[in-house]
Amino acid sequence: MMKAVIVDDEQLVAEQIDRMLVNAGVKVLGCCINPHEALGMAKALQPDVLFLDIEMPELSGLEIAKLVYADKLDMEVVFITAYNQYAIDAFRVNALDYLLKPVMEEDLMRSLERVTQRRQHRKAAVGTSSDGQRTVTAELFGKFALRLNEGLEPVRWVTSKCAELLAYMLLQPLEKEVSKWELVEALWPSQNSDKAGINLRSTVSRVNKTFRDCGLEITLTSVKNGYRLVLSNGAPAVDAMELESYVLEGVEPDSDNLSRVEQLIQRCSQPFLPEFDSAWCEPYRKQYRQYFLHLGKKLLLYYERIEAEPFKTLRLADLLADHEPYDESLREAAMKLHYRIGGSQRAAAYYEAYAELIHTELGASPSDTLAELLHSLID
The missing domain is CATH 3.40.50.2300 (Response regulator)
Structure with a gap:
C-alpha cells in the first residue's frame, strides 16, 4: 500500500x-x-x-x-x-x-x-536496469539535465559549454558526424578559429571524462573532420525527441496514451534550453514550440470530445494560450469553458480581458467570430 x-x-x-x-x-x-x-x-x-x-x-x-x-x-x-x-x-x-x-x-x-x-x-533498477544497463534520460525543456535511472540529481558538468555541446549533439540525427567547424560556429562564434578549436577539444575531453566518471557508455568520438556521439547501449530518452515523434507520426490522444500525452505536454510547456543564449538554439525553440502547440491542441480537442472536467480543460487551454496568446481558436475554447464554469458574466469578463490585451499590445480588437460567440453565450 x-x-x-x-x-x-x-x-x-x-x-x-x-x-x-x-x-x-x-x-x-x-x-x-x-x-x-x-x-x-x-x-x-x-x-x-x-x-x-x-x-x-x-x-x-x-x-x-x-x-x-x-x-x-x-x-x-x-x-x-x-x-x-x-x-x-x-x-x-x-x-x-x-x-x-x-x-x-x-x-x-x-x-x-x-x-x-x-x-x-x-x-x-537501483543503479542499473533489469538487464544490467543504466537508463539515461535527457531533458531539453526547462534547464538541461541528463539523469541516470530517473535520479533526483542530474549529472553535473564542469562548464556550461559541456552541457551545451551535449545538448547540441543530442538534437542531431543518431550518431551523425558533426564537423568541428559547425560546432565551433554554433558554440564559439565570436572566437578566432585557433582559440575556438582549443575550447572545442577541451570541452569534448571534459564531457567524455564526465561520461566515464558516471559509468556511462556514451562517447564523443573524434572522426575525420569532427565528432560523433556514440551510444553503446542505445540512445537516451530525450523529451524533445519524444514530442517530435508524437507530432510527426500523427499520434492522436486516446484512453491508452492519455497519461503520457498529458505528462509530455506539461513537461514541454517549459522553455526550451533556457540557459543557453547561443543563436543556434532559436530555430529549435521555434520548431519545438510549434510541435508543443500542435500536440497540445490535439489534446484540447480530445478533452472537448470526451467532455472532460471543465476546470481541467480550461487549465490546458490557458497553458496553450500562454504560448500563443493571439490564437483565437484557443480563446474561443477558453471562453466557452468560462461560460460552462461561471456563466455569462465570467465569459464576458474573459472576453474583456482578452480585448484589453490585444488592444494594448497590437492596437487591435477581437475578431467578429469571437465577438459573435460572446453574444451567443450572453443572450
Missing part, C-alpha cells in the same frame, strides 16, 4: 486531500499544517510520496522540496498549488507532478499512477 504525508497550511484542503487519498487506497501517515514541521515529519514517517502546498507563509513548499532532495530522502514530491505559474518552478526542483486547486480526482489518480511507476522503476 502506498504511503503519503500531506503538508498544507489550509486545514480544509489538507482534509480534502486526505479523504481523496484514503478513497484511492493510499495510507495517509500524517497531515501537517505547519511548514516548519514538514521536513521532520517526512524524515520520521518516510512516506512514498509527500504532497506539498507551494504557497505557505515563511517556508514555501518549493523550499521544503529542496531540503527533501538535499537530504536524499527516498520519496516523491507532488506539489499542490492554486496558481499555474508555479509549474516551471515545480519541475525545476524535480517534483514528480503538481496539482492545481481545486484538486480533481482524475488529476490525483494520475499523480498516484506516476508515483507508482517511479517507485517500481527505482526498486527494479
Whole structure:
C-alpha cells in the first residue's frame, strides 16, 4: 500500500486531500499544517510520496522540496498549488507532478499512477536496469539535465559549454558526424578559429571524462573532420525527441496514451534550453514550440470530445494560450469553458480581458467570430 504525508497550511484542503487519498487506497501517515514541521515529519514517517502546498507563509513548499532532495530522502514530491505559474518552478526542483486547486480526482489518480511507476522503476533498477544497463534520460525543456535511472540529481558538468555541446549533439540525427567547424560556429562564434578549436577539444575531453566518471557508455568520438556521439547501449530518452515523434507520426490522444500525452505536454510547456543564449538554439525553440502547440491542441480537442472536467480543460487551454496568446481558436475554447464554469458574466469578463490585451499590445480588437460567440453565450 502506498504511503503519503500531506503538508498544507489550509486545514480544509489538507482534509480534502486526505479523504481523496484514503478513497484511492493510499495510507495517509500524517497531515501537517505547519511548514516548519514538514521536513521532520517526512524524515520520521518516510512516506512514498509527500504532497506539498507551494504557497505557505515563511517556508514555501518549493523550499521544503529542496531540503527533501538535499537530504536524499527516498520519496516523491507532488506539489499542490492554486496558481499555474508555479509549474516551471515545480519541475525545476524535480517534483514528480503538481496539482492545481481545486484538486480533481482524475488529476490525483494520475499523480498516484506516476508515483507508482517511479517507485517500481527505482526498486527494479537501483543503479542499473533489469538487464544490467543504466537508463539515461535527457531533458531539453526547462534547464538541461541528463539523469541516470530517473535520479533526483542530474549529472553535473564542469562548464556550461559541456552541457551545451551535449545538448547540441543530442538534437542531431543518431550518431551523425558533426564537423568541428559547425560546432565551433554554433558554440564559439565570436572566437578566432585557433582559440575556438582549443575550447572545442577541451570541452569534448571534459564531457567524455564526465561520461566515464558516471559509468556511462556514451562517447564523443573524434572522426575525420569532427565528432560523433556514440551510444553503446542505445540512445537516451530525450523529451524533445519524444514530442517530435508524437507530432510527426500523427499520434492522436486516446484512453491508452492519455497519461503520457498529458505528462509530455506539461513537461514541454517549459522553455526550451533556457540557459543557453547561443543563436543556434532559436530555430529549435521555434520548431519545438510549434510541435508543443500542435500536440497540445490535439489534446484540447480530445478533452472537448470526451467532455472532460471543465476546470481541467480550461487549465490546458490557458497553458496553450500562454504560448500563443493571439490564437483565437484557443480563446474561443477558453471562453466557452468560462461560460460552462461561471456563466455569462465570467465569459464576458474573459472576453474583456482578452480585448484589453490585444488592444494594448497590437492596437487591435477581437475578431467578429469571437465577438459573435460572446453574444451567443450572453443572450
